[in-house]
Amino acid sequence: MYADLFTEAFFLTRRRKFRSHKAYSVSRMAPHLGGVEASGFLPEDVERRVRLYRGPDPSGPLPAARRWVGRAFRLLPLRDDLRTWPDLATADAALRRRFGDLRSPTVETDPDDPLALARLVTEGFGAHRLVAWDGGYAVDLRWLSALPVRPGFAPYGAALHVSRDLDAVQIEVDGVTLAPGDAGFGAARDRFEASLLLVVTVVDHLIHMHLDRAGGLVLALREGLPADHALRTALMPFTFNVARMNQAALDLLHGARGYFHRCFALDVAGLETLVRHALANPPPCTPPAERAPGPDLPFFVEAQGWWEALERYVVAVVDATLEAREEAALADALGTSGREGIVRVLTARLFDGTVGHRQVGNVGGYVQDAAWMPTWTRPGRREDSLLAIRPVIQKTVLSFISTRVRAPRFTDDVGPVLPEGPIRDAWVRLDADLTAWEAGLDARNALRPRPYDALRRADVATSAAV
Numbered sequence: 001m002y003a004d005l006f007t008e009a010f011f012l013t014r015r016r017k018f019r020s021h022k023a024y025s026v027s028r029m030a031p032h033l034g035g036v037e038a039s040g041f042l043p044e045d046v047e048r049r050v051r052l053y054r055g056p057d058p059s060g061p062l063p064a065a066r067r068w069v070g071r072a073f074r075l076l077p078l079r080d081d082l083r084t085w086p087d088l089a090t091a092d093a094a095l096r097r098r099f100g101d102l103r104s105p106t107v108e109t110d111p112d113d114p115l116a117l118a119r120l121v122t123e124g125f126g127a128h129r130l131v132a133w134d135g136g137y138a139v140d141l142r143w144l145s146a147l148p149v150r151p152g153f154a155p156y157g158a159a160l161h162v163s164r165d166l167d168a169v170q171i172e173v174d175g176v177t178l179a180p181g182d183a184g185f186g187a188a189r190d191r192f193e194a195s196l197l198l199v200v201t202v203v204d205h206l207i208h209m210h211l212d213r214a215g216g217l218v219l220a221l222r223e224g225l226p227a228d229h230a231l232r233t234a235l236m237p238f239t240f241n242v243a244r245m246n247q248a249a250l251d252l253l254h255g256a257r258g259y260f261h262r263c264f265a266l267d268v269a270g271l272e273t274l275v276r277h278a279l280a281n282p283p284p285c286t287p288p289a290e291r292a293p294g295p296d297l298p299f300f301v302e303a304q305g306w307w308e309a310l311e312r313y314v315v316a317v318v319d320a321t322l323e324a325r326e327e328a329a330l331a332d333a334l335g336t337s338g339r340e341g342i343v344r345v346l347t348a349r350l351f352d353g354t355v356g357h358r359q360v361g362n363v364g365g366y367v368q369d370a371a372w373m374p375t376w377t378r379p380g381r382r383e384d385s386l387l388a389i390r391p392v393i394q395k396t397v398l399s400f401i402s403t404r405v406r407a408p409r410f411t412d413d414v415g416p417v418l419p420e421g422p423i424r425d426a427w428v429r430l431d432a433d434l435t436a437w438e439a440g441l442d443a444r445n446a447l448r449p450r451p452y453d454a455l456r457r458a459d460v461a462t463s464a465a466v
């Protein structure tokens with residue numbers, strides 16, 4: 001209850017700020033250009049924290065939270081709130097009242113609509129986790145069943161198998177395979193979705209996209225280049241506010257009695273094991289087309305267009321700003337070698353901090369949906385899982401998506417904050433490339449059974465600052 005009051009207060013203050021920061025202001029980014037970043041933009045303790053999570057012993061003692069909110073929050077006891085809504089209609093009405101105009105227009109209210117699973121692997125959280133499987137594809141999260149959960153909860157772990165057309169074929173849970181229409185399929189679906197939400201949020205979103213990719217980019221630029229280097233200026237749109245967001249994430253989300261501990265059912269040992277797994281398995285620095293498990297999968301096709309546009313930007317600004325004698329230090333900081341390696345790793349970090357972050361971080365719309373993916377499941381009656389009120393994750397997610405500083409989007413007029421010359425020219429061309437890609441997206445969507453709109457420029461932020 002106390003923790004819930006805390007999140008309630010946090011949510012209310014954030015929501016007010018969100019209303020006043022819907023519009024992007026160039027002036028918010030401009031002061032960070034030209035070396036100011038080095039002294040004021042990135043607090044030293046953030047660098048230390050991020051480095052801890054890239055070190056050899058990530059599950060060691062958590063770094064002390066310096067800000068009072070982090071300290072206070074972790075003193076509050078963890079009590080699982082197991083209350084449920086009486087029915088979905090009541091839940092939906094209550095959430096509509098609560099979130100008002102923050103409510104996403106894309107919510108779905110029927111948890112058993114077969115199209116919901118298809119959507120999940122087409123433009124939802126499962127799209128980037130598809131692997132080839134027996135003539136179709138799968139999202140295989142069975143390995144999560146080894147992670148210990150708190151008393152009263154069912155374990156995580158399930159695999160969803162889909163056809164080449166991305167229709168759900170079956171779900172496997174604890175060695176039992178169930179097809180749509182089978183008794184128990186709904187509960188299996190809930191467990192799969194809880195598993196997907198857990199792994200995408202903790203592993204893909206926090207550890208990989210925020211700390212490793214976006215945070216690692218900031219660190220590498222600081223370690224590999226002087227503060228006033230033009231390449232750091234050119235990459236400012238991609239590093240904007242990243243460090244502060246990562247600090248907030250570490251203070252509030254991660255670790256014992258953090259939000260993730262409260263939102264999901266894992267115990268502390270389970271959370272630590274999951275973080276270890278995430279750190280041991282960073283995403284590859286390869287373009288989406290090379291990672292695609294099959295042809296014509298919308299996420300991989302469209303993400304490839306983004307990759308190519310971002311790579312052109314990286315090549316242009318590296319060529320314009322990086323001298324040969326500076327290559328070795330930057331390559332070393334990025335964990336690669338040579339100019340080609342620098343371009344590849346920078347492209348991957350820019351891609352993951354933008355497109356990758358959008359793919360794994362679009363939780364704002366889902367969280368307002370009464371029938372959205374459960375954060376955990378319980379053994380026994382399905383209603384106890386499906387109709388759980390889950391106030392903590394609702395407030396957590398909405399608190400973070402309504403942060404004080406709104407991240408610029410690719411449709412914002414970012415160009416004017418960049419210096420005139422080759423860097424500004426490269427940004428203008430990036431903008432043109434993405435405009436052309438989006439025109440192509442419309443043409444490709446016209447041929448698809450369902451349009452794919454998850455990576456529209458207006459929805460993708462230039463930095464993982466949310």
Ligand SMILES: [Fe+2]
Nearest residue numbers: 357361464466
């Ligand atoms: Fe995020």
